[in-house]
Amino acid sequence: MENLIRFGEKLFDELEIAVYHSRDVSASVELNEISMASTRSGAVTIIRGIKDKRLGLAIVDSDEPERVKEAIEQAAKMAKLNSPDEKWVSLPEPGKYREKPKPNYELKETSPDILVEKLVHGIKLAREKDPNVVVAGGEGGVSWEERRILNSHGIDVFQEGGAAFFFLELVGRKGDVVTPGIFDFDARRDLNLDVDGVVERAVQKVGWAYNVEKSRNEEVPIILGPWAIAGLFSYALLPAFSGERLVKETTPLAGKVGEKIASDVLTIYDDPFHPLSLEPAIADGEGVPTRKNVLIEEGTFKGFVWDNYWAKVYGTESTGNGKRDLRSGGINIGFHSVVIENGKRNLEDLIAEIERGYLVDGLQGAHSSNPDNGNFAVTANPAFLIEDGEVKGASVFLIAGNVYELLKQASEVTKEQTVMPFMNTMITPHIKFENVKIAGK
Amino acid sequence: MENLIRFGEKLFDELEIAVYHSRDVSASVELNEISMASTRSGAVTIIRGIKDKRLGLAIVDSDEPERVKEAIEQAAKMAKLNSPDEKWVSLPEPGKYREKPKPNYELKETSPDILVEKLVHGIKLAREKDPNVVVAGGEGGVSWEERRILNSHGIDVFQEGGAAFFFLELVGRKGDVVTPGIFDFDARRDLNLDVDGVVERAVQKVGWAYNVEKSRNEEVPIILGPWAIAGLFSYALLPAFSGERLVKETTPLAGKVGEKIASDVLTIYDDPFHPLSLEPAIADGEGVPTRKNVLIEEGTFKGFVWDNYWAKVYGTESTGNGKRDLRSGGINIGFHSVVIENGKRNLEDLIAEIERGYLVDGLQGAHSSNPDNGNFAVTANPAFLIEDGEVKGASVFLIAGNVYELLKQASEVTKEQTVMPFMNTMITPHIKFENVKIAGK
Numbered sequence: 066m067e068n069l070i071r072f073g074e075k076l077f078d079e080l081e082i083a084v085y086h087s088r089d090v091s092a093s094v095e096l097n098e099i100s101m102a103s104t105r106s107g108a109v110t111i112i113r114g115i116k117d118k119r120l121g122l123a124i125v126d127s128d129e130p131e132r133v134k135e136a137i138e139q140a141a142k143m144a145k146l147n148s149p150d151e152k153w154v155s156l157p158e159p160g161k162y163r164e165k166p167k168p169n170y171e172l173k174e175t176s177p178d179i180l181v182e183k184l185v186h187g188i189k190l191a192r193e194k195d196p197n198v199v200v201a202g203g204e205g206g207v208s209w210e211e212r213r214i215l216n217s218h219g220i221d222v223f224q225e226g227g228a229a230f231f232f233l234e235l236v237g238r239k240g241d242v243v244t245p246g247i248f249d250f251d252a253r254r255d256l257n258l259d260v261d262g263v264v265e266r267a268v269q270k271v272g273w274a275y276n277v278e279k280s281r282n283e284e285v286p287i288i289l290g291p292w293a294i295a296g297l298f299s300y301a302l303l304p305a306f307s308g309e310r311l312v313k314e315t316t317p318l319a320g321k322v323g324e325k326i327a328s329d330v331l332t333i334y335d336d337p338f339h340p341l342s343l344e345p346a347i348a349d350g351e352g353v354p355t356r357k358n359v360l361i362e363e364g365t366f367k368g369f370v371w372d373n374y375w376a377k378v379y380g381t382e383s384t385g386n387g388k389r390d391l392r393s394g395g396i397n398i399g400f401h402s403v404v405i406e407n408g409k410r411n412l413e414d415l416i417a418e419i420e421r422g423y424l425v426d427g428l429q430g431a432h433s434s435n436p437d438n439g440n441f442a443v444t445a446n447p448a449f450l451i452e453d454g455e456v457k458g459a460s461v462f463l464i465a466g467n468v469y470e471l472l473k474q475a476s477e478v479t480k481e482q483t484v485m486p487f488m489n490t491m492i493t494p495h496i497k498f499e500n501v502k503i504a505g506k
Numbered sequence: 507m508e509n510l511i512r513f514g515e516k517l518f519d520e521l522e523i524a525v526y527h528s529r530d531v532s533a534s535v536e537l538n539e540i541s542m543a544s545t546r547s548g549a550v551t552i553i554r555g556i557k558d559k560r561l562g563l564a565i566v567d568s569d570e571p572e573r574v575k576e577a578i579e580q581a582a583k584m585a586k587l588n589s590p591d592e593k594w595v596s597l598p599e600p601g602k603y604r605e606k607p608k609p610n611y612e613l614k615e616t617s618p619d620i621l622v623e624k625l626v627h628g629i630k631l632a633r634e635k636d637p638n639v640v641v642a643g644g645e646g647g648v649s650w651e652e653r654r655i656l657n658s659h660g661i662d663v664f665q666e667g668g669a670a671f672f673f674l675e676l677v678g679r680k681g682d683v684v685t686p687g688i689f690d691f692d693a694r695r696d697l698n699l700d701v702d703g704v705v706e707r708a709v710q711k712v713g714w715a716y717n718v719e720k721s722r723n724e725e726v727p728i729i730l731g732p733w734a735i736a737g738l739f740s741y742a743l744l745p746a747f748s749g750e751r752l753v754k755e756t757t758p759l760a761g762k763v764g765e766k767i768a769s770d771v772l773t774i775y776d777d778p779f780h781p782l783s784l785e786p787a788i789a790d791g792e793g794v795p796t797r798k799n800v801l802i803e804e805g806t807f808k809g810f811v812w813d814n815y816w817a818k819v820y821g822t823e824s825t826g827n828g829k830r831d832l833r834s835g836g837i838n839i840g841f842h843s844v845v846i847e848n849g850k851r852n853l854e855d856l857i858a859e860i861e862r863g864y865l866v867d868g869l870q871g872a873h874s875s876n877p878d879n880g881n882f883a884v885t886a887n888p889a890f891l892i893e894d895g896e897v898k899g900a901s902v903f904l905i906a907g908n909v910y911e912l913l914k915q916a917s918e919v920t921k922e923q924t925v926m927p928f929m930n931t932m933i934t935p936h937i938k939f940e941n942v943k944i945a946g947k
Contacts, residue, residue, distance in 0.1 A: 093834065098588045101835045102580050103565035107548070123618075124544035139543050139618060146626045147539045177564075177580060185587050393534065394542045 066215055069133050074217050076141040077114035077121070079156045081216040081351065084128050085109045085391060087208065088173065092180040094203035094233070097188055102177035111394045112140045115156070118149035124394045154377035159219045160354040163338065166345040169255050172227030173209045179256060180205035180231075187233055187260045194268045195237060197275075201246055203233040205258065210344075220352035228343040230486045231258040237271040244274035244459065245447045248292065248427065252343055252486035270426060270447065276458030278450040281505040286422035286476075287464075288415055288497045291483040293428045293445070294405070299488040301434035301441045301468040306360050307398040308371035312379050315437050317469070318366060326366045327472035330408065331496075333361040335370060335386070337401035341484045341492045350389030350396050358384045360403075364472075372398045405493040408478040412495050415477060417454040423503070424449045424456060424495075428464075439468040444506070463504040474498040507656050510574050515658050517582040518555035518562070520597045522657040522792065525569050526550045526832060528649065529614065533621040535644035535674070538629055543618035552835045553581040556597070559590035565835045595818035600660045601795040604779065607786040610696050613668030614650045620697060621646035621672075628674055628701045635709045636678065638716075642687055644674040646699070661793035669784040671927045672699040678712040685715035685900065686888045689733065689868065693784055693927035711867060711888065717899030719891040721946040727863035727917075728905075728942045729856055732924040732934045734869045734886070735846070740929040742875035742882045742909040747801050748839040749812035753820050756878050758910065759807060767807045768913035771849065772937075774802040776811065776827070778842035782925045782933045791830030791837050799825045801844075802913075813839045846934040849919040853936050856918060858895040864944070865890045865897060865936075869905075880909040885947070904945040915939040 066082055073080040088106040092099060108128045114121045114137065121144030123136040188200045209227035214220060232250035236243065249267040251259045289297070310316035318326070336357040337346045346355050351373050359367040371379070372387030375398065388399030416424065426447040434441035442465040450457045479494040507523055514521040529547040533540060549569045555562045555578065562585030564577040629641045650668035655661060673691035677684065690708040692700045730738070751757035759767070777798040778787045787796050792814050800808040812820070813828030816839065829840030857865065867888040875882035883906040891898045920935040 092584075098561070098591075099584050100561075101563045101565060102584055103835065104577075105550075105565070105567040107567070109546075120539070120541075122542045124542060124546070126546040126548070136545075142619060143533075143540050143543055143622055146622060150539075178583065181584055181587065394544065 066213065069130060069137065070215055070217050072134060073112070073114055073137045076137065077116045077144070079217045080112065080114035080137070081156055081214065082133065083111045083350070083389060084213045086128070086211040089206065089208045090175050090177045090180065091204060091206035092177050092184055094184050094188060094200055097192070097200050099181055099184055102181055104177055109391055110136060111389070112136045113394070114140045114144060115153060116141065116144045118151065118153040119144040119147045120150060120153070121147070122394050152378050156216045156218055157220060157351055157353050157373045157383060162222065162347040162354045165224065165347055166226070168226040171256060172207050172229060175207040175256065180207065183231060183258060183260050187264055190261065190264045191233065191235055191268060194264065195271060197237050197239045198268065198271055199236050199238065201234045201236045205231045207256070214348060214350070214352035216352060222348045222352050224346060224348065226254070226344060228252060228254050228486070229256055229258055231260060231263060233263055233267055235267045235271050237275060239275045242275055242277060244271055247271050247274060247447055250486070252484050254343060270449070273449050273456050274447060274459035278458040278460045279505065280460040280462035280503065282503070284500050284502050286419055286497060286499050287501045287503070288412070288422070288424045288495050290424065290426045290495055291485045291491070291493045293425045294493050294496060295485040295488050295491045296428045296431040297434070297441060297443065297468065298491070300431045301436060301439055303400060303403065303489060304436035305439070306370050308369040308379060308381070309375040309398050311369050312375055317438050318369070321366050322368050324366055325364050326469060327361050327364040328475040329364045330478055331361055331472060331475050332363055332406040333403065334359040335400045335403050339402050339404050339492055341482060342402040343484060343486060343490055344401065346401055349385045349387045351387040353383045353385045353387060355385040355401060358386070370398060370400070372396050400489050403489055403491045405478065405491070405496070407480055407482045407494040409480055410477070412479045412481065415479060415495070415497050416451055416456065419451045419454060422451045423460065424451055434468070441466060441468060445503070461506050463506055464501065465504070466502065471498055471501070474500060507654065510571060510578065511656055511658050513575060514553070514555055514578045517578065518557045518585070520658045521553065521555035521578070522597055522655065523574065524552045524791070524830060525654045527569070527652040530647060530649045531616050531618045531621065532645055532647035533618050533625055535625050535629060535641055538633070538641050540622055540625055543622055545618060550832055551577060552830070553577045554835070555581045555585060556594060557582065557585045559592065559594040560585040560588045561591060561594070562588070563835050593819045597657045597659055598661060598792055598794050598814045598824060603663065603788040603795045606665065606788055607667070609667040612697060613648050613670065616648040616697065621648065624672060624699060624701050628705055631702065631705045632674065632676055632709060635705065636712060638678050638680045639676050639709065639712055640679065642675045642677045646672045648697070655789065655791070655793035657793060663789045663793050665787060665789065667695070667785060669693060669695050669927070670697055670699055672701060672704060674704055674708055676708045676712050678716060680716045683716055683718060685712055688712050688715060688888055691927070693925050695784060711890070714890050714897050715888060715900035719899040719901045721901040721903035721944065723944070723946050725941050725943050727860055727938060727940050728944070729853070729863070729865045729936050729938045731865065731867045731936055732926050732932070734866045735934050735937060736926040736929050736932045737869045737872035738875070738882060738884065738909065739932070741872045742877060742880055744841060744844065744930060745877035746880070747811050749810040749820060749822070750816040750839050752810050753816055758879050759810070762807050763809050765807055766805050767910060768802050768805040769916040770805045771919055772802055772913060772916050773804055773847040774844065775800040776841045776844050780843050780845050780933055782923060783843040784925060784927060784931055785842065787842055790826045790828045792828040794824045794826045794828060796826040796842060799827065811839060811841070813837050841930050844930055844932045846919065846932070846937070848921055848923045848935040850921055851918070853920045853922065856920060856936070856938050857892055857897065860892045860895060863892045864901065865892055875909070882907060882909060886944070902947050904947055905942065906945070907943065912939055912942070915941060
């Protein structure tokens, strides 16, 4: 690869070669049966070269030197056809990395058999625990990735690692009631996926959902679960921390560093080195060292996150948040593992104190949120009515609001944290918010 | 592969091996510049085996005999763990195919250079024709696929072919007006993509959109363009023709064969052999011969489409509409090329006769339509106000209605047909509908 950098330097002022090898095994469930087992692997090389501030970017699904060479020539032709990007400064310089975590090589060789077994066990257990349950869907997967990022300024960083995930979707049918799809999941850096825990939690929620409670317009405490938080924050809140949005003036957080934007109970940071992280990356998608970036500390907004390009445009440093989009080949500002710090008490303790309120498992429609101002309008479903400290049944209702108002209403976070492997990877407790206006449906 | 069928027959009562080779080259535009060129290729083999009515399905991204053998064993293990599907009858028997179309081998070897050149030409031309235009996005792509479907009943069918597509998204900015993203596209089975036509049509629409006209609540004629039709029909109408939905009682067309469900001007059929078709398949995803299946003939509903499984459950024959989902490996009922028959007059003639009405280029929100009853609620955008036979400017409005009511309001179809390569492949004229209720926005 070093030779290819030398070859590319003849055509470009500077260039980057990023090589990704991946292997994914997975198995799926549909209606109580295993529907599919799959094994896929591949290599992708992405060339990013700059000549006279003109960018060329080529992608090829191979790491064979001949094909990479062709891609370099392809990128060089493209750069010639593009106009200069006057904002372009340079690719990153080498930095100092944290110590590499030890990869779990068991995940490199996993057979889909193991996932099929776990799913079969999950289906059997769910139907034993509740004969009225159908396992509508589910999936187990193990992914392994090896990546190497090199550039002509001397960056050369190799990383490898894997993660496993598992989820089930249950639907219960009792009398006239058909519950909504109830999800639960686990994700981790080894194969000890907690199938029994997933089933137990999902079956408990299905049990609650057999009793349907009408919702009404009211102002009540609500507890958002990890899936609901990840959905809402991924679309309404997290984009606002992007330095690109600061430059483009599309974040409501501009000029607010050091200001109180949330309740004291909320501390949020991005760090791939959290113990529950699925991908403890030492470098981001362009080889810049990762670090812990605090977004909100006890309610106070601490700062933006940056990739190399927008940091240099703004005159600051990359925070190691350049994430590679393997489809477009480009770098976008993104997160590694968004962590919401946990609290001291269990979810049960929080529920026990609520006279009337809701526990919200999922929020639908969060993707239509507006990150420019934090406005959102979502349907809480599945959601569960709490009365006199106990869950009474399932309800559906609407919440239309603003995520920054909501952040100030947070009153407690639970002790348990869950890792949410979908959308942005988030490691989050349940969060209780006070006096949330909801509209019955 | 025949040997592998023999190997699999020891483990299964019957089995199918489907091998897909693909090669995709593409290039993209972002904000007037070429952002990426990519070349990707791959092989996927899917095993579907049945033993005592128990299904096993395995996917492997290779066609090497050793790995396919492993996948067969994988599928056999899975079948043992599943329960019998009492509805299962059998995999398809060999059928009689139409003559294979001659593939255009030029598409097998295409370099992304050609697409980059076409995009650069498109960007240059668009900005020459209208200096206020930004080419916000766009893509050119060429895909090539070779597939072989074999099963233990003697099916062995090989097909190969390719298609090219091209689209641009323009945004115009004049004074205070920023137009919505205006799309136009071309798709065909050779490389003569009509870049000039795409630019000309898109620039014309941008020109219209510089003038913004308020919409109001009214009942007016509207003309839907190909993109709007493909969006609405893909979600609100086409699923209703699925035999699976007939069996599951989730189609409003049950019991209506021979009934008038649309205006006389509408004839709709599915046929991969239409001259504009992007994929003239002689066999579907499970090796059943394709044919022309008429859905609606001069307003009369002619019948459902079937794959092998649901046809046998219902006691009829597959219509060759088993489409393979390469992600899940399974077969779903789907379409090859949905053709809406064209008429005699040009779009200009139709527009010239409208005193007040709208030309609708795109419909947002069509994916939320309900195919169980045909209800939909969409935002028409981009859409253009027509007054006194001329397009006056851009408007945004809502249409909430029922697709079957709309079908009866169709009054004319244009002579020109466009092939829509996204969602379901559709070959469609513009369609005029009378007295459509719209809500101003």
